[in-house]
Amino acid sequence: MIIKSTSSIAGVPVTMPGASDTDMQMLLGPGDGCPNFAMRKFTVHPGGHTPHHQHDYEHEVLVLAGRGQAVLPDGSHRLLSPGDAVYVPANQMHQFRNVGEADFEFICLVPARVHQPVNCS
């Protein structure tokens, strides 16, 4: 069993094109021996956002703190608050934005292959 505090895990800026003022912490992933899926925590600072993009794998998200916005495939928006669970299917356009004045924090799980060395993105 592996137990670690989120506060002990270094955050790294998300440098993917289209991302702004967003850090990622790898809570549990292939480096821990997790075979099937990886748990990441994202902190989107005020005014920041993740890329408006799509990819061939799904997201399972749980909002932990702050006030955000999900951009839906048709371009419309939905507000996100702590406790909201979000499923983004593979190949669907999406983006998460901070629309509050404090950090917008969520966990986002993806298949483990996303963080394998041959496909690290």
Added chain:
Amino acid sequence: MIIKSTSSIAGVPVTMPGASDTDMQMLLGPGDGCPNFAMRKFTVHPGGHTPHHQHDYEHEVLVLAGRGQAVLPDGSHRLLSPGDAVYVPANQMHQFRNVGEADFEFICLVPARVHQPVNCS
């Protein structure tokens, strides 16, 4: 994209032998079309606990609220607080206990097959 509030999802008592005073909410799972993993939220009420057991699939856990305890394979205990991430490999004995005076809440992800109709546990 599916967005739903945790508060809108009914909790069901965990009736697995060895569980006590614990409810589960299925936040995202096969019923939502999630192909690879399922996100469940557990609320362990004061004095309650999950089963002391093992199984052929892993857990990825994030503590959300309360004060808990993880029982390790050697029988020793580790305190758990909000923000703690826990990885339980397949086939490793484990248990989660509430050792506080408020609800102990965590999410726990498992491979989707665990909640497929042929192997619903």
